[in-house]
Structure formats: structure tokens, C-alpha cells
Amino acid sequence: MIPILEAIDVRKAYANHVALSGVSLAIPEGSIFGLLGPNGAGKTSLIRIITQITGADEGEIRFRGERLNPGHGIQIGYLPEERGLYKKMKVGEQLLYLAQLRGLSRADAVQRIKHWLLRFDLKGWAEKNVEDLSKGMQQKVQFIATVMHQPSLIILDEPFSGFDPINANLIKDEILELRKQGATIIFSTHRMESVEELCDNIALINRSRKVLDGPVGVIRNQFKTNTYEVEGKGKLMVIHPDFEVIEQIERENGHFFARVQLHAGVRPNDLLRYLIGSVEVEAFREKIPSINEIFIRRVRETMPETLAEQTV
Amino acid sequence: MASKFLLVAQREYLTRVRKKAFIILTLSVPLLIAAFGAFMVKIAQSDSSAEVVEVRDDSGLNLAARLVSTPQLTFVPATGTLAEAKRGFQQAKHDGLLYLPANLDVENPNNVQFFGKGNISLKKQLAVESALNKVFSELKMQKTGLSQEQLDRLRSAVNLKTISLDDTGKEADSNAQATTGIAYALALAIYLFIFMYGVQIMRGVGEEKSSRIMEVMLSSVKPFDLMMGKIVGIAAVGLTQFLLWGLLSAGASTLLTPLVMGAGEDQPKTEVAAASTRLAGPTTAQNDQQNAAESPKSTPDSKSLLANPTNRFSIFSTLGNLPFGTILFGFIIYFLGGYLLYGALFGAVGAAVDDQTDTQQFMFPITMPLILSYLIGMLVILRNPDGPVAFWMSMIPFTSPIAMVIRLPFGVPMWQLALSVFLLILGFVSTVWVAARIYRVGVLMYGKKVTYKELGKWMFYKE
Numbered sequence: 001m002i003p004i005l006e007a008i009d010v011r012k013a014y015a016n017h018v019a020l021s022g023v024s025l026a027i028p029e030g031s032i033f034g035l036l037g038p039n040g041a042g043k044t045s046l047i048r049i050i051t052q053i054t055g056a057d058e059g060e061i062r063f064r065g066e067r068l069n070p071g072h073g074i075q076i077g078y079l080p081e082e083r084g085l086y087k088k089m090k091v092g093e094q095l096l097y098l099a100q101l102r103g104l105s106r107a108d109a110v111q112r113i114k115h116w117l118l119r120f121d122l123k124g125w126a127e128k129n130v131e132d133l134s135k136g137m138q139q140k141v142q143f144i145a146t147v148m149h150q151p152s153l154i155i156l157d158e159p160f161s162g163f164d165p166i167n168a169n170l171i172k173d174e175i176l177e178l179r180k181q182g183a184t185i186i187f188s189t190h191r192m193e194s195v196e197e198l199c200d201n202i203a204l205i206n207r208s209r210k211v212l213d214g215p216v217g218v219i220r221n222q223f224k225t226n227t228y229e230v231e232g233k234g235k236l237m238v239i240h241p242d243f244e245v246i247e248q249i250e251r252e253n254g255h256f257f258a259r260v261q262l263h264a265g266v267r268p269n270d271l272l273r274y275l276i277g278s279v280e281v282e283a284f285r286e287k288i289p290s291i292n293e294i295f296i297r298r299v300r301e302t303m304p305e306t307l308a309e310q311t312v
Numbered sequence: 313m314a315s316k317f318l319l320v321a322q323r324e325y326l327t328r329v330r331k332k333a334f335i336i337l338t339l340s341v342p343l344l345i346a347a348f349g350a351f352m353v354k355i356a357q358s359d360s361s362a363e364v365v366e367v368r369d370d371s372g373l374n375l376a377a378r379l380v381s382t383p384q385l386t387f388v389p390a391t392g393t394l395a396e397a398k399r400g401f402q403q404a405k406h407d408g409l410l411y412l413p414a415n416l417d418v419e420n421p422n423n424v425q426f427f428g429k430g431n432i433s434l435k436k437q438l439a440v441e442s443a444l445n446k447v448f449s450e451l452k453m454q455k456t457g458l459s460q461e462q463l464d465r466l467r468s469a470v471n472l473k474t475i476s477l478d479d480t481g482k483e484a485d486s487n488a489q490a491t492t493g494i495a496y497a498l499a500l501a502i503y504l505f506i507f508m509y510g511v512q513i514m515r516g517v518g519e520e521k522s523s524r525i526m527e528v529m530l531s532s533v534k535p536f537d538l539m540m541g542k543i544v545g546i547a548a549v550g551l552t553q554f555l556l557w558g559l560l561s562a563g564a565s566t567l568l569t570p571l572v573m574g575a576g577e578d579q580p581k582t583e584v585a586a587a588s589t590r591l592a593g594p595t596t597a598q599n600d601q602q603n604a605a606e607s608p609k610s611t612p613d614s615k616s617l618l619a620n621p622t623n624r625f626s627i628f629s630t631l632g633n634l635p636f637g638t639i640l641f642g643f644i645i646y647f648l649g650g651y652l653l654y655g656a657l658f659g660a661v662g663a664a665v666d667d668q669t670d671t672q673q674f675m676f677p678i679t680m681p682l683i684l685s686y687l688i689g690m691l692v693i694l695r696n697p698d699g700p701v702a703f704w705m706s707m708i709p710f711t712s713p714i715a716m717v718i719r720l721p722f723g724v725p726m727w728q729l730a731l732s733v734f735l736l737i738l739g740f741v742s743t744v745w746v747a748a749r750i751y752r753v754g755v756l757m758y759g760k761k762v763t764y765k766e767l768g769k770w771m772f773y774k775e
Binding site: 070 | 316320331520526528529530758
């Protein structure tokens, strides 16, 4: 299947710095894609190229196999990190204006605005000025503006920053619903933990380069370190030929929490058998690395000198 | 896409004309203009017709009939004895009482009395004295044997008829006042329009930036369309406002002025008119001078400026001789060209800065040529519309919108007009190009103190 969006060796430089140095990506149709990386990594630059706010210096973006052109604009819905509304404009009029700019006819737009305002509990607010709305309501209006023209690709830049938890959940549900209807979603964020459970695929970007990409499950398995978390009662022997206790935390009443890394060739059941013999096991699970941990490890491997300066 | 550009322009237009501030401003300015106009009329009226002086003539020389009323001063006969007249003129709200005593000596008339309410103004005193002097000098001249007819012939009234001679030797009535007035009005209109609405463009862009809607917009509209849509939309707002101001001022003036005129006539004008027909004699020299200044065709018989049809006709005939087609065509070109040129620059400034207070440093180089061309236009070009200053300023695109419209009513050689329009078009195309580049980069630039050097770099950013 042709990916809905493909970036091929995209490069972009500004006067004083390089924003993207040869980034290639493929975003499968109907997936939720996480574009992850610290602030200043180049995520927003890439998105602005995809939304055609700027152009790439080199490389190519393909939308469903076609070279990206202005005609694709209306198939993309973009909620920027710097998002706002005309403060002195009525909610209904503003949505109508934005919908018409995205190619909807007036009649269509009116219909959909009605639908969305009802859905987000904003029905009585259409005639109010945006500045009279609470911040949470404004966020809902911004989200409606992003998706009301039924784009097949929705790009959300730092979607949950600034959203209150209730709205964030509401938006999450809507996003999942939109995916069910066939839309593809790109999340761009530096807070990797906020989206990793939602994403099917991710790409990690650091310092203008892609450092890793693929399906979340595959990546996490790839970066498994054969480490297990154990909780129980008693005390673990610190030295053993088959495994190494990386960390052990003693808790009240003789309880403990430990992270244990198996040596090569040792199976989890071997550890379990040993544990059963020496302590009372209350919990035993494999430690799967978080995307954030994978990111740090990956960056340390590929460019160890840069990590010290970074705040992840 | 053209339709997006139109949508943007439409929004800019509609949101602005529906604002309360717009409606209030649109309604209040014509009222102010009409009120000001009415005020001026009233002043003119009180200046010209308010002074009514009663005359009690006991001299037996029939002096009262010889006193000549002017628009500023009207003489009416007093009724009753002197004592009654003293009370009577105050009750009738007249401005004074002139008493010509019985033992008046024509050769040495020093016992004439003038009664007025409170202090009598010097102006009033001089006017009455002048009227009396005339009567006495006429009397004395008649005593030497001159007939009234000879007296009338002795009086001279010089009228300069000004005629403009063009290159082909064709003659046309010229009226420096009318031409200057038109030049002034056109320049002021362009100057005000560019300033008022240029600043609105800048504010509008600034608001979009500070409300953080730019990026949302730019994902569906090209920056150029967004900028031009705003400029054109605001121009339409301005044109609407100017048009409404024109119509409403005219309407309000026609309603207000008669009211004021009526109020000014609460004094017994009809009575005055009736009485003054008897008093009215040949016109005064003062009257003649006034008419001569205003009108090349006024005759010594003219009673007043307003009542003189030939005078009005002369101004209209002068207006008719102005190159109206060229003026109108030129005004539209320079109006639009100048607005686009400056509007784009104002838009660029709005895009370049984060904070409205930072606009000052960039505003200065934009407003400078505008203010200079207005000032120099008023002080130099208006006086010498064919001089070198006028020529060069009407060629430079930044100053030509004002400099050239000042020159237009005075007549401008075709080649100069063509060259100037060409340069203006070149000028606004390039400023729009430069502004669009600054705009494109600036609208997404936050938290950076922009310098001129920075702006220069933005010009050469790749798309």
C-alpha cells in the first residue's frame, strides 16, 4: 500500500542553522504516527514543509505517491503549536471562514460546524466572540477548525500542551474516532510519554536527523535489554552467575523492588525458578523500555557527544 | 487562489465595517463636519449681517437716506424721539443707535453720537465712521456742483481678470484659489487615507501575529494572498468610510445649515431689508474691493458675494477649465498606487515586529517620505507647481502620490505624467515584492528583536 505521506531525503537550512539534514519517512495510511524528538530537533520545520508553509531546500514530499502540491492542502488538517483564533470574531463566523478557506462550500461548512459544535457542547456559543470563551473552549474550537473539512491527514503539533486533562482526553477520543473513519494522524511532540500508547509508528528526530523509526512494538522489542522487574518479600542475593541485579530497593516490612538483567542465553523461567526458591514473589514482569529511554540510548549510541547538552 | 484572496479581503472588510468604532466614526465625522460648516456659516453671518444700526436723523439734511448699508452693517430708521429710540433699539435687539443732531455742521461734523450696548467695538465704530465720512464727502462734493451722475462716474473699481495662457496660445479663465483648493483637497485625501488605513494594515497583521493565528492561516492561504487580501479589504473599508463621510456630510450640511441660517435670522431681517431698500444707495468702495478679490467678473453694482450670480458662474467656469479628466484619472492612479505601496510596507512592519511598541523604529522611515511629501507639497509645490522640487518629488514613487496630485490641477506635461505613473507602478510592484518577502518570514517569527540587517536577510530567504 502506498504510504499517505512520504518524505525522501528532505533537507532544510535557515540562515544560522540546519533544520533538517536528509530526513526520510513513510507514514502508512490510517495509522497514528508519532514524530518525536526534543525541542529544536526539526519537527516543526518538517511539518511546515508538509503543510507547505515553507518549502524544502532539497528532497521531496509525496502525498499518496504524488509530488506534494498546493492542491493537497485541503486534504491536510493542521493544528500548529502556535495556535490561535481571531479574538474579535464570532465562533461560528470564524469556523465558517476557515472552512471556506479549506475549500468547503458555505452550505457544507454550516452543516458541519453545527454538527461539531453540538458534539463538543458548544452549541450556544456560535454567536459569541472568541475572546469571551474560556481557554478550554477555544481549544475545542481550534480542534474543530483543524478537522471539520475532513482531511485525510491530520497533523497535531504538541497537541496536548496547554490542553487541560479533560479536553486532552476528549481530543484523544476524537482522534481515535477519526482514525476509525480512515484518517491518518501525525503527532509531533517532545513529550514522548504523552503519545506513545497512541502511536502505531514513530520516528525519532534529533538535531535535524532522524535517529530511528518503525512500528512502536517492533522498536520497543528491538531495544529490550532482557531486564525483568521483580517485587516480593525477602532479599535477593546480589551475585549470581545467570543474572545481575541492577537495582534493588528495600521497602517496608521486608518487601523489595528489583530490576534484574539476565545474561545471554538465560531464560526468564530460570530466573523465576531461582526467585521462587529464595524469596516470596509478588510480581514479575518484563521491563519494556519506554520510547524516551530508547531515544536516550539511541542518541547516546549515535552521537554521544551531543547528549550532555540536551534536555529530553 | 483568487477565491481565497477574496475570502480574506471579504473577512477584513466585514469584520471592520461591523465594528462599533467604525459605525461611530462614520456617523460622527459627518456630524462634526456639518456642525463645523454650520458654525462657519453662522460666523460668516454674524460677521456680515448681524450689525443693525438705527438712525435718528434730526439734521434735516436727509442724511439717513444717504447712509449706505453693507453686508456687515445695516442702517434702519429709528422711531420716535431720541429718548424713545434709545430704549427702542435695545428692545428691538439692534446693535446701535446713530444720532445725527439738528445743529449738525457738514464742514465740521463732530457732534454725531453713537449709542451702543456696553463697549462699542473698534470695528463697528470704524464702519459707522466710514459710512458717515462717505455721506459727508458726497455732500461736500455735491456742494461744489457735481451731479449724482458725475459722482457715480468718479468712483472707480478695478477688477483684475486673470487668464491662463497655455502653450498653444489658447486662453482660459484661471482661478488660483479654486485650483489651489482642489490640489490641496486631493493631496490631503491621499495623505489621510494612506496614513489612517496603512496603520490599520499594520495593526491587523500585528493582531494576527499576537493572536497566534498566522500558522493556522498559512496552512491554507499563501502569505501573499493573506497580505494582499488584507490590504485590499482595508482599502475597501476606507473607501466605504470616505464615501459615507462624503454623502453623510453633504446630507447633514443641507439639514443643519438652514437651521443655523434660520437661527441667525431671528432678528427682524425682513424689516431690515424693507427699510434698507430705502436707505440703499450706490455700492460702497469696500464692497467693490471684496468682490474684486473674489471674482474677476463682478460689477460695481453687485450687492453681496452670495447674491452675485456672475461670481459663482466665474468659479464654475474656472473649474470647467481645469483638466478634469486628467485630474480624476491621476487621482485614482496615485490614490491606489500610493496606498498599495505604503500599505504593503505597513503590512511588512506589522509582520516584522512582535510588539506594537517596537513598530516605532520601522515606522519612521515609512512615514518620513509621506509626511515630507505632504509638507513640501503644501509649502513648495503648491506655490511653484512646475519647479524642480515639484518635478523630482512627483517622479519618486514614495512622494509622487502626493506631489503629483498637487501638480495635476495646475496642468502637467503628458510625458511627466506618464513617466511618473510608470515609476509609481514600478515602485509599488517592487515594494509589494519586498514586503511580501518580509511578511512571509516575519509572520512566523516570534520572540526575536528584529533589526534592519535581519530584514535584509529575510529578503533572500528561499521559499
